[in-house]
Amino acid sequence: MTSVYDQLLVREHLAKAQPEPELSPEQQQFWIEQIKKDLHARNAVLIAHYYTPAVIQTLAEQTGGFIGDSLEMARFGAQHPAQTLIVAGVRFMGETAKILSPEKQVLMPTLEATCSLDIGCDAEEFAAFCAEHPEREVVVYANTSAAVKAKADWVVTSSIALKVVSHLREQGKKIIWAPDQHLGQYIQRSTGADMILWNGACIVHEEFKAKGILDLKKIHPTAAVLVHPESPQSVVEVADVVGSTSQLLKAASTLPNEVFIVATDRGIFYKMQQQNPTKRFLEAPTAGQGATCRSCAHCPWMAMNSLERLAATLTSEAEEIQVPPQLIEQALIPLKRMLSFQAE
Known part of the structure; x- marks a missing residue:
C-alpha cells in the first residue's frame, strides 16, 4: 500500500479532481463542432490516452489525431507536423510530449490532471533515495514528473519494463525502481533482478x-x-x-x-x-x-479531460505545459535510451 503521507497527498489532489457535469447530446455536439473548427484553425492535433473519456477518444479519431499509451502518444506528437499538440491525459504525459518535442506548443485540457504515482514520487526525496544507493542503475516508470525522469538512467513503460530490466540484469546491474511498487514487484518476480523499490501505487x-x-x-x-x-x-x-x-x-x-x-x-x-x-x-x-471507492476502475484525473476544458484550452492556451530547458536536456537522455532500446 502507499504510505500514509502519500495517501494524504492523493486525497488532497482528489478533492480537486472533479469531472465536468454530464452534457446533454446537444451540448456535446456543440463542443465537438467547436473543437473541430479550432483544431483545424490552429493546425493542432489531439492526442488522447486510452483511459480518457470515450467522447475524447472518438474526437481524436475523427480529427486525424491519435489514441495510445503515454509513449506512443509522445512519439506520435514528435512525428506529426502540427506545431500544437493537445494532449488529453494526465500531466506527466504532456511533459513527456514536451521533452520529445521541445519546439512544439503542448496544451492540455487541464494541468490539474495528475497521477498518484507522480504525486507520490517527489523529485528531491527521490534524489536523496538514489544517493543512498549510488551503485545502482536508476529505472523509472513513465508515470513520473520530468524532474524525476531527469534523475534516471532509464525511463520505461509497462510494455518494455520487463525487457529493459532483464537486459540490465544480464549485465549484472542492480536496480533502483520507481515509483509503482506493484509493477516493480511483478518485474522482480519475473526477472529475478536485484531491485530496491520505491513505495508508490496507482489508486485505480x-x-x-x-x-x-x-x-x-x-x-x-x-x-x-x-x-x-x-x-x-x-x-x-x-x-x-x-x-x-x-x-x-x-x-x-x-x-x-x-x-x-x-x-x-x-x-x-x-x-x-x-x-x-x-x-x-x-x-x-x-x-x-x-x-x-476512490477510483471505481476509472482514474478521476483522466475523467477531468472534458470537451469544455478541451475547447477552453484551444481558445485561451492557459493550460500549456512548460518544462525548463535544463530538465528537457537531462530527461531526454533516459527517454532516448528507451526509444533506442525499443528500436533494436
Missing part, C-alpha cells in the same frame, strides 16, 4: 481484488482475465494475461474468449469494444462501492 489498480475477480469468474467461467501489472500480486496471480494497455488490447483481439474480465482503467473499454464488437468486457471488482 491498487483497488482491484482477487476475490472479487474469482467470484465474477464463477458467474462467467469461460471469461479470460486481463490484468495490468500495476495491480497487486494477488490480482496478477489470477490473470490469464498480464500486460500494458497495448498488450491487453492485443489479447482481447487475439484470444478466442467471448467474455473478458478486465483489471485496468475502464477507459480502455472504448477501444476494446470498438476492435471487438461481438465480445463482452466486464470491469474487475474494486475495493469499494460508490462513495467508499
Whole structure:
C-alpha cells in the first residue's frame, strides 16, 4: 500500500479532481463542432490516452489525431507536423510530449490532471533515495514528473519494463525502481533482478481484488482475465494475461474468449469494444462501492479531460505545459535510451 503521507497527498489532489457535469447530446455536439473548427484553425492535433473519456477518444479519431499509451502518444506528437499538440491525459504525459518535442506548443485540457504515482514520487526525496544507493542503475516508470525522469538512467513503460530490466540484469546491474511498487514487484518476480523499490501505487489498480475477480469468474467461467501489472500480486496471480494497455488490447483481439474480465482503467473499454464488437468486457471488482471507492476502475484525473476544458484550452492556451530547458536536456537522455532500446 502507499504510505500514509502519500495517501494524504492523493486525497488532497482528489478533492480537486472533479469531472465536468454530464452534457446533454446537444451540448456535446456543440463542443465537438467547436473543437473541430479550432483544431483545424490552429493546425493542432489531439492526442488522447486510452483511459480518457470515450467522447475524447472518438474526437481524436475523427480529427486525424491519435489514441495510445503515454509513449506512443509522445512519439506520435514528435512525428506529426502540427506545431500544437493537445494532449488529453494526465500531466506527466504532456511533459513527456514536451521533452520529445521541445519546439512544439503542448496544451492540455487541464494541468490539474495528475497521477498518484507522480504525486507520490517527489523529485528531491527521490534524489536523496538514489544517493543512498549510488551503485545502482536508476529505472523509472513513465508515470513520473520530468524532474524525476531527469534523475534516471532509464525511463520505461509497462510494455518494455520487463525487457529493459532483464537486459540490465544480464549485465549484472542492480536496480533502483520507481515509483509503482506493484509493477516493480511483478518485474522482480519475473526477472529475478536485484531491485530496491520505491513505495508508490496507482489508486485505480491498487483497488482491484482477487476475490472479487474469482467470484465474477464463477458467474462467467469461460471469461479470460486481463490484468495490468500495476495491480497487486494477488490480482496478477489470477490473470490469464498480464500486460500494458497495448498488450491487453492485443489479447482481447487475439484470444478466442467471448467474455473478458478486465483489471485496468475502464477507459480502455472504448477501444476494446470498438476492435471487438461481438465480445463482452466486464470491469474487475474494486475495493469499494460508490462513495467508499476512490477510483471505481476509472482514474478521476483522466475523467477531468472534458470537451469544455478541451475547447477552453484551444481558445485561451492557459493550460500549456512548460518544462525548463535544463530538465528537457537531462530527461531526454533516459527517454532516448528507451526509444533506442525499443528500436533494436
